[in-house]
Amino acid sequence: xxxxxxxxxxxxxxxxxxxxxxxxxxxxxxxxxxxxxxxxxxxxxxxxxxxxxxxxxxxxxxxxxxxxxxxxxxxxxxxxxxxxxxxxxxxxxxxxxxxxxxxxxxxxxxx
Amino acid sequence: xxxxxxxxxxxxxxxxxxxxxxxxxxxxxxxxxxxxxxxxxxxxxxxxxxxxxxxxxxxxxxxxxxxxxxxxxxxxxxxxxxxxxxxxxxxxxxxxxxxxxxxxxxxxxxxx
Numbered sequence: 001x002x003x004x005x006x007x008x009x010x011x012x013x014x015x016x017x018x019x020x021x022x023x024x025x026x027x028x029x030x031x032x033x034x035x036x037x038x039x040x041x042x043x044x045x046x047x048x049x050x051x052x053x054x055x056x057x058x059x060x061x062x063x064x065x066x067x068x069x070x071x072x073x074x075x076x077x078x079x080x081x082x083x084x085x086x087x088x089x090x091x092x093x094x095x096x097x098x099x100x101x102x103x104x105x106x107x108x109x110x111x
Numbered sequence: 112x113x114x115x116x117x118x119x120x121x122x123x124x125x126x127x128x129x130x131x132x133x134x135x136x137x138x139x140x141x142x143x144x145x146x147x148x149x150x151x152x153x154x155x156x157x158x159x160x161x162x163x164x165x166x167x168x169x170x171x172x173x174x175x176x177x178x179x180x181x182x183x184x185x186x187x188x189x190x191x192x193x194x195x196x197x198x199x200x201x202x203x204x205x206x207x208x209x210x211x212x213x214x215x216x217x218x219x220x221x222x223x
Contacts, residue, residue, distance in 0.1 A: 031210060033211075033212075035214075037154075041216070041217075042202055042214040042215060042216050042217050043154060043202070043214050044214070045211050045212065045213060045214075048210060048211065050210075087153075087154065089154075091210070095159075095167055096142065096159045096161055096166035096167045096209060097142050097144065097159055097206055097209035097210065097212065098144075098156045098159055098167050098169075099144075099146075099154075099156060099212065100156065101153050101154040101155070101156075102153065103152075103153045104153065
């Protein structure tokens, strides 16, 4: 089975940086994915990591350490529209793409 | 930019009735998925579909559920006899490679 943990909520100020951590325990691993979900909407793909290291995509970066079962999503230059839930999801080695999602981290951006 | 579409956006049905949720995946994608999200809870995997057959399913996906790709564009989820606990948002997703998955806007199913 898989266990995915991330903080429930984080608050940050507009223009600041926020780091959302995700730890996972899986029987096999073939990728860690980050999605953004605004209330009442579908998850939107942000990034994924298969190998260790940092992937940068504009204001968003994602880091992975497979040996530690750890990832983080870094959001820079926060904007009000970044207020959303951020979902960490893991793909197992023996799957056809099945994603196991964490419960999500609600990020609240304040003026 | 191509996107996954789903219909209807909201479906209300009575317990015991059959519902069919429809999805049109992105046209060059080969992998298709259904997920659901009960209000306030995490997104849960239901089933994956590749090469015209189910490739993986979760324990939620019991005999009451079925999927079909009736033509080259549509991908459907059928629930044969709905229960109150089937009330949720149902998301269809598609992927070109089995990695990046793109979600549709969802169908909100309400079972009364």
